[in-house]
Amino acid sequence: MLVRLKSGPQKLNEGHLAALAGDRLMCSDFQYPKLAEIFGEGEPAEYVYQVTSGAVRTYKLLADGRRQINAFHLPGDIFGIENGEVYRFSADAIQATTVGVARRLSLFGGFTQRESGFTTNLLGLVTRNLQHAEDHMLLLGRKTAVERVATFLLEMDERIGSPSVMILPMNRRDIADYLGLTLETVSRALAVLRKRSLIRVTGGNLRVLVLVDRGALAKLDQMDL
Amino acid sequence: MLVRLKSGPQKLNEGHLAALAGDRLMCSDFQYPKLAEIFGEGEPAEYVYQVTSGAVRTYKLLADGRRQINAFHLPGDIFGIENGEVYRFSADAIQATTVGVARRLSLFGGFTQRESGFTTNLLGLVTRNLQHAEDHMLLLGRKTAVERVATFLLEMDERIGSPSVMILPMNRRDIADYLGLTLETVSRALAVLRKRSLIRVTGGNLRVLVLVDRGALAKLDQMDL
DNA sequence: CGTGGACTTGAAATCCATCAACACAAGTGG
């Protein structure tokens, strides 16, 4: 489901993607309603995306429906970079989302002198993704439920810029599928953190959180050696 | 623990690493005895390595000793590529191992025209690592013990070139730490596969396996959608 | 006001981890 913005292509907030792409390619903005699929695993990888507003999940599925979310993408994040012909995972909007779009072809292959800088940027981007994936493997393979949730909260906190009040863009099931747990277990882990007064859930909306004791959360996070 | 080969630097079997590095840098071979550490997490990332013979594990540790092995590296594989100043994980030899070594500095930054090809190779390398990490996150987050072991056997089988008889270079604990399980669970999963006649363990050495029914193993592997 | 989605909480079941015993092969040193 793809909805072109009525206002037409815009150039807002595309710093990184534009830098990667140089002047050679069209960047246009697209808008997706909540829960719209942006692309599916196995589809031809035509575009690279950068989130302008909203939030995106990328994930893989097993045949019976089990899902593993690789990453959440917040404003500024680039996703959908592929080396091969097709996307290796699916992506969809978890909120109403606006993204910048660049043609994939421009990013790989046939580089000339003045383009080598782009590749270096691209390399940094992929390397950061790899780094995140390595950290996440440690979490999925070896951390307990409470540790996973603590790690998750700190990650989100940092990416959002450690505001006093944090608003999560995703529901409990998405968190669970990101952390390799069930939504009930996520809920219970949050309850534990609440009881220990490490976090507070402010009033009505259960996705609005305050990290009361980041130090204690970091200790639960179990930092690697 | 680092042992320079008596025969001095060699150029055997360094195809890929040499191609990445061009002619500008020295490649020398080093040898590590079984269980020797090649580098540790957090150390300055001075070198990039390529396995000539033997096998290497790369892994992260939590403060209390829990370990997650990211990957096993077999002959031909390159590891230790870093964008930052330090290694993000540790690496050690799981057998007597010979590696080719290239200075890291040569690989990042300050690229000129004729070097852009190297970066592209490098990009492909990092992308393949990322792809593997994404698949492994799905395994760690969502697969059952038997599924994990089946996936592991097929992965090794393919990488070794699907010989009729497979000899695993790592022990059960390493497999467990790669799959996010305990060694007992790995042992039991192998017992299940043996009872179902999907694999056979040939005689004395318990690391010598035959994949009797790759199709059935692949079905257990649960292929993503 | 009623319905449905999101979340929490409790009880029971399950898968895997932990604890423990044992088998076996390869060294090591008397």
Place this chain on the structure above:
DNA sequence: CCACTTGTGTTGATGGATTTCAAGTCCACG
């Protein structure tokens, strides 16, 4: 050559963390 140790792997019994099943609450929204 044999006793002893050590490393590796298997298997059984038990326990525990998480999942599964099942209510039930609270909002948001028509």
